[in-house]
Amino acid sequence: MRVAVIGAGYVGLIQAVGLAHIGHDVVLAERDAERVAAISAGRSPIYEPGLPELLSATLADKSLTVTTSNIDAVAGAEIVFLALPTPQGNEGEADVSAIFLVADELAPVLPEGCLVVTKSTVPVGTNLEVGVRTGRPVASNPEFLREGSAVTDFMKPDRIVIGAQDRSYVDKLVELYRPIDAPILVTDLVSAEVIKYAANGYLAARVTYANAMANVCEAVGADVRDVLLGIGYDHRIGFSFMRPGPGFGGSCFPKDTRALVKLAADAGYEFSLMRGVIATNEEQLARTFAKVVAAAGGDVRGSRVAVWGLAFKAGTDDVRESPALAIVGRLLDAGADVVAFDPQATVPGISAAPDAMAAVDGAEVLLIATEWPQFQRCDLQAVAARMSGSAIVDARNLLDPTAVKAAGLTYTGVGR
Numbered sequence: 001m002r003v004a005v006i007g008a009g010y011v012g013l014i015q016a017v018g019l020a021h022i023g024h025d026v027v028l029a030e031r032d033a034e035r036v037a038a039i040s041a042g043r044s045p046i047y048e049p050g051l052p053e054l055l056s057a058t059l060a061d062k063s064l065t066v067t068t069s070n071i072d073a074v075a076g077a078e079i080v081f082l083a084l085p086t087p088q089g090n091e092g093e094a095d096v097s098a099i100f101l102v103a104d105e106l107a108p109v110l111p112e113g114c115l116v117v118t119k120s121t122v123p124v125g126t127n128l129e130v131g132v133r134t135g136r137p138v139a140s141n142p143e144f145l146r147e148g149s150a151v152t153d154f155m156k157p158d159r160i161v162i163g164a165q166d167r168s169y170v171d172k173l174v175e176l177y178r179p180i181d182a183p184i185l186v187t188d189l190v191s192a193e194v195i196k197y198a199a200n201g202y203l204a205a206r207v208t209y210a211n212a213m214a215n216v217c218e219a220v221g222a223d224v225r226d227v228l229l230g231i232g233y234d235h236r237i238g239f240s241f242m243r244p245g246p247g248f249g250g251s252c253f254p255k256d257t258r259a260l261v262k263l264a265a266d267a268g269y270e271f272s273l274m275r276g277v278i279a280t281n282e283e284q285l286a287r288t289f290a291k292v293v294a295a296a297g298g299d300v301r302g303s304r305v306a307v308w309g310l311a312f313k314a315g316t317d318d319v320r321e322s323p324a325l326a327i328v329g330r331l332l333d334a335g336a337d338v339v340a341f342d343p344q345a346t347v348p349g350i351s352a353a354p355d356a357m358a359a360v361d362g363a364e365v366l367l368i369a370t371e372w373p374q375f376q377r378c379d380l381q382a383v384a385a386r387m388s389g390s391a392i393v394d395a396r397n398l399l400d401p402t403a404v405k406a407a408g409l410t411y412t413g414v415g416r
């Protein structure tokens with residue numbers, strides 16, 4: 001099928017390469033010419049395991065082409081995916097102006113009968129508005145890609161959600177995804193738009209529950225790992241996605257939880273549970289920062305603090321809304337001398353060591369902020385020898401407290 005994808009961000013790039021890989025003829029449009037040049041040359045602008053190989057293959061067999069022109073991209077397209085940024089607006093709502101700008105630009109040139117599909121996470125009613133502006137049939141097909149496993153999540157999704165006004169539009173999308181083996185849920189437009197927010201809202205709440213239980217465990221002297229294991233055996237709860245940490249971040253949860261509260265409020269429902277998730281998440285960041293200050297004896301001014309991890313989670317180079325970055329900012333504001341190391345992420349203005357061990361040289365405190373596996377395998381004796389102080393704040397519960405203490409270091413974890 002001839003498909004256009006508008007927007008080569010984390011979602012659009014994966015959608016375009018993925019659809020090309022499963023046999024479609026895809027044109028990806030991106031307004032940033034440098035990004036187009038990099039992608040056309042087979043250089044992925046994002047770190048995603050498996051993406052470089054797919055990108056090269058789909059460029060080589062010409063199933064994927066890239067352009068800076070939205071108008072060229074939609075020529076002859078049977079389906080047009082809008083994968084544009086929907087950042088958080090001032091009131092917490094999703095800013096969908098980029099979606100409507102492109103809808104208005106393309107309206108005069110979209111092929112007759114072409115289906116316009118919104119891939120971006122958008123508030124209720126956005127798809128209908130896109131239909132009005134383009135005069136074309138619309139469908140909602142939200143993505144559930146996790147950064148760091150986006151290619152796998154595209155090829156082996158837990159489910160495909162299609163929201164449409166008319167069954168005939170659904171059939172076109174079912175045909176498009178035929179090579180992918182996954183359950184397809186067909187629903188109406190509004191429900192499909194809500195499903196995406198409901199998923200991220202629940203997942204953010206689940207992580208936050210784990211973080212809050214960790215804090216309870218700290219208060220009463222319990223071990224959160226055993227507590228979460230103890231409840232996880234209940235088949236209704238399970239073990240996944242409940243690893244305590246510095247709080248959730250990334251380009252989705254912070255934005256989507258706020259947009260969910262806003263869209264509910266605008267419709268007359270006060271989503272106090274989700275407000276509580278957002279507030280608890282902010283607290284988790286503050287608690288983690290406070291642990292580093294306490295580990296430095298109550299004041300980090302002039303202290304060297306080593307920070308392992310800047311990305312918002314392991315497996316990605318993305319630092320958007322990263323808790324690690326937020327904590328580094330607070331440490332710098334408090335006068336600490338921060339040296340960071342992240343295997344993938346770099347941030348201008350933050351002093352970066354060439355490797356994890358170099359980062360701890362002369363450090364009074366070591367903060368582990370992102371769960372990169374290599375940090376778990378560190379040589380604790382070597383860490384102890386190279387630090388000037390002896391405190392480790394393990395915000396991801398990566399290390400074994402007994403081993404840390406055996407190396408002559410003090411250990412502060414999350415909930416244990």
Ligand code: UDX
Pocket residue numbers: 143144145146147148200203207240241242243244245246247248249250251252253312313314
């Ligand atoms: C999320 C959703 O998982 C995905 O389905 C959606 O399409 C986009 O948003 P992503 O933001 O890439 O994906 O990251 P995710 O793996 O969900 O983690 C989100 C945040 O929660 C990260 O900061 C991560 O560190 C944190 N987290 C996640 C935890 O602290 N503990 C966990 O057990 C899981």
